Amino acid sequence: MVVYIGFLAIFLFFAATLYDDGFLTQRNLTNIVLQTAPATIMAIGLVFALSAGEIDLSFGSIVAVAALSAAVAMQSFGLAVGVIAGLGAGVAIGALNGVLVAYLKLPSFLVTLATMGLFAGIARSMTDLRSIPVMNETFTGLFGSGKLFSIPSLVIWTVIGIGIGHLVYRHTKFGAHVLATGDNPRAAQVSGISVARVRFYVLTICGGCAGLAGLLYAGRLQAAKYTLGESDLMTVIAAVIVGGTLLNGGKGSVIGALVGSLMMGMLNNGLILMNLKVSDQMIVRGLIILLAVAVSLRDANR
Amino acid sequence: MTAEAEVLSLKNIHMAFGGVVAIQDFSLDLRAGEIVALVGDNGAGKSTLIKIVSGVYTPTSGTIRLGGETTSFADASSARSKGIEVVYQDLALADQQPVYMNMFLGRELTKPPFGLLDKARMRQESQTLVDELDVRIPSASSTIRDLSGGQRQGIAIARATHWASKLILLDEPTAALGVAETARVEELIANLKAKNLAILIISHSLDQVFKLSDRICVLRRGEQIGIRETAKTDKNEIVSMITGVA
Numbered sequence: 282m283v284v285y286i287g288f289l290a291i292f293l294f295f296a297a298t299l300y301d302d303g304f305l306t307q308r309n310l311t312n313i314v315l316q317t318a319p320a321t322i323m324a325i326g327l328v329f330a331l332s333a334g335e336i337d338l339s340f341g342s343i344v345a346v347a348a349l350s351a352a353v354a355m356q357s358f359g360l361a362v363g364v365i366a367g368l369g370a371g372v373a374i375g376a377l378n379g380v381l382v383a384y385l386k387l388p389s390f391l392v393t394l395a396t397m398g399l400f401a402g403i404a405r406s407m408t409d410l411r412s413i414p415v416m417n418e419t420f421t422g423l424f425g426s427g428k429l430f431s432i433p434s435l436v437i438w439t440v441i442g443i444g445i446g447h448l449v450y451r452h453t454k455f456g457a458h459v460l461a462t463g464d465n466p467r468a469a470q471v472s473g474i475s476v477a478r479v480r481f482y483v484l485t486i487c488g489g490c491a492g493l494a495g496l497l498y499a500g501r502l503q504a505a506k507y508t509l510g511e512s513d514l515m516t517v518i519a520a521v522i523v524g525g526t527l528l529n530g531g532k533g534s535v536i537g538a539l540v541g542s543l544m545m546g547m548l549n550n551g552l553i554l555m556n557l558k559v560s561d562q563m564i565v566r567g568l569i570i571l572l573a574v575a576v577s578l579r580d581a582n583r
Numbered sequence: 584m585t586a587e588a589e590v591l592s593l594k595n596i597h598m599a600f601g602g603v604v605a606i607q608d609f610s611l612d613l614r615a616g617e618i619v620a621l622v623g624d625n626g627a628g629k630s631t632l633i634k635i636v637s638g639v640y641t642p643t644s645g646t647i648r649l650g651g652e653t654t655s656f657a658d659a660s661s662a663r664s665k666g667i668e669v670v671y672q673d674l675a676l677a678d679q680q681p682v683y684m685n686m687f688l689g690r691e692l693t694k695p696p697f698g699l700l701d702k703a704r705m706r707q708e709s710q711t712l713v714d715e716l717d718v719r720i721p722s723a724s725s726t727i728r729d730l731s732g733g734q735r736q737g738i739a740i741a742r743a744t745h746w747a748s749k750l751i752l753l754d755e756p757t758a759a760l761g762v763a764e765t766a767r768v769e770e771l772i773a774n775l776k777a778k779n780l781a782i783l784i785i786s787h788s789l790d791q792v793f794k795l796s797d798r799i800c801v802l803r804r805g806e807q808i809g810i811r812e813t814a815k816t817d818k819n820e821i822v823s824m825i826t827g828v829a
């Protein structure tokens with residue numbers, strides 16, 4: 282699959298050109314994995330949504346609302362309530378998208394375009410644009426800088442997320458129904474699959490994943506702000522498409538999305554180490570994503 | 584020999600959509616091991632009738648008996664659970680999934696203890712099934728979109744045979760196929776008789792109808808014009824029944 286070749290090509294390129302700048306150090310490589318953890322979790326949700334023939338554009342805004350909800354709730358009520366508030370906000374917004382798409386039969390592109398704007402606004406007004414510190418050390422350990430048997434918690438979250446996502450996607454009835462729904466909704470329906478329920482669930486899963494991603498951001502940065510998740514939309518969609526998931530549904534890969542996401546992380550990291558100006562970074566990244574997506578789609582349509 | 588057993592019995596079926604009468608006073612008995620062809624011009628009500636028998640529509644009035652017992656179907660799933668399978672004109676296959684996932688679409692096999700998909704068994708049972716019916720495909724793991732139209736229709740028919748215990752409904756199963764592929768699918772359908780299922784087939788091709796069916800039932804604008812034994816009629820009679828021109 283193209284994503285592995287692309288991953289390898291970018292890796293080798295940076296390894297050669299940025300060797301002296303420390304690209305290959307264990308610390309830098311670990312850092313890439315840690316930085317991509319939230320995007321990888323979002324990507325898992327998006328694989329489900331795209332595979333079912335839907336899309337979620339709102340996950341970036343959900344990340345911000347979830348992180349802020351967790352941070353604010355934690356200040357007054359402690360760890361457990363904070364975590365529940367963060368995840369709950371994600372699931373609830375995802376479920377709202379789901380109801381609008383599955384039961385009111387509105388197109389997910391338009392619904393989530395609207396909720397993207399709506400919840401970006403809500404995130405801004407929640408704390409008047411202020412950043413909320415996250416002091417709870419259990420929380421920052423659990424979702425950020427902590428370690429278990431010397432494995433960073435963000436790596437553990439990534440592995441758990443990918444593991445569960447892959448298992449559900451490839452090896453359960455639900456996963457099969459998601460693929461069938463995206464592939465041919467009429468065939469799925471006449472085969473007794475509840476297409477509406479599948480659509481509701483994939484968007485809810487997307488919201489839940491974005492909620493978890495919000496907690497991971499808040500844990501790593503030890504603060505929550507309305508800007509969290511703001512710039513992830515393009516990266517995550519690109520990671521998922523490059524990873525072999527079709528935009529039109531019916532086919533995809535959770536493992537591919539992980540590799541795609543790491544590839545995007547590596548790209549960001551390498552461009553920074555190359556000392557490019559931010560504007561140049563954006564241009565180069567955009568061009569490389571365009572190339573990667575074009576190659577993946579050509580490959581998928583053959 | 585149970586070949587004479589009545590599988591499906593429709594009596595005085597009426598179906599109206601608002602003011603439009605799609606079917607009026609339709610009655611038909613189907614026996615096991617028998618192929619009945621349903622013919623009529625466009626809009627005659629053939630598909631509507633199939634949808635009534637497959638549980639998609641509930642008739643305005645009339646009775647449906649299945650294996651001697653009066654039944655009604657809440658929806659397509661309930662008809663399916665009673666042993667009725669439909670092969671749709673537009674296939675109803677998921678193109679990007681493998682053959683075996685389509686064979687078990689909506690009825691996937693799982694294994695204990697976690698209820699995960701049992702892909703190995705689905706693959707193997709699908710392979711047995713296509714081999715048995717002589718549907719020639721590369722393998723049960725092939726992706727549907729890599730197959731020809733005839734192979735796809737073969738999969739759809741194999742799926743129906745696998746799940747049907749009583750009755751298979753075919754709505755123009757060869758409408759989209761070429762000559763050779765049509766012949767293959769016709770062969771498949773003829774072989775289904777040996778399985779002692781009742782088969783109701785809609786077709787616009789009188790050649791096909793005469794080749795396959797035991798009886799022919801003619802509809803014209805929702806009205807049942809008559810039923811003929813295929814061996815005792817000819818194309819001229821059927822054509823004039825369809826068109827109403829003597």
Ligand SMILES: Nc1ncnc2c1ncn2[C@@H]1O[C@H](COP(=O)(O)OP(=O)(O)OP(=O)(O)O)[C@@H](O)[C@H]1O
Pocket residue numbers: 600603604605623624625626627628629630631632
């Ligand atoms: N859902 C519906 N609502 C209203 N009218 C309908 C509906 N379904 C079918 N009809 C009408 O019932 C009549 C019979 O339609 P049907 O699809 O059964 O015809 P058909 O014999 O299958 O035709 P064809 O050979 O073109 O497939 C037509 O007049 C059609 O317009």
Ligand SMILES: [Mg+2]
Pocket residue numbers: 629630631
């Ligand atoms: Mg029809």
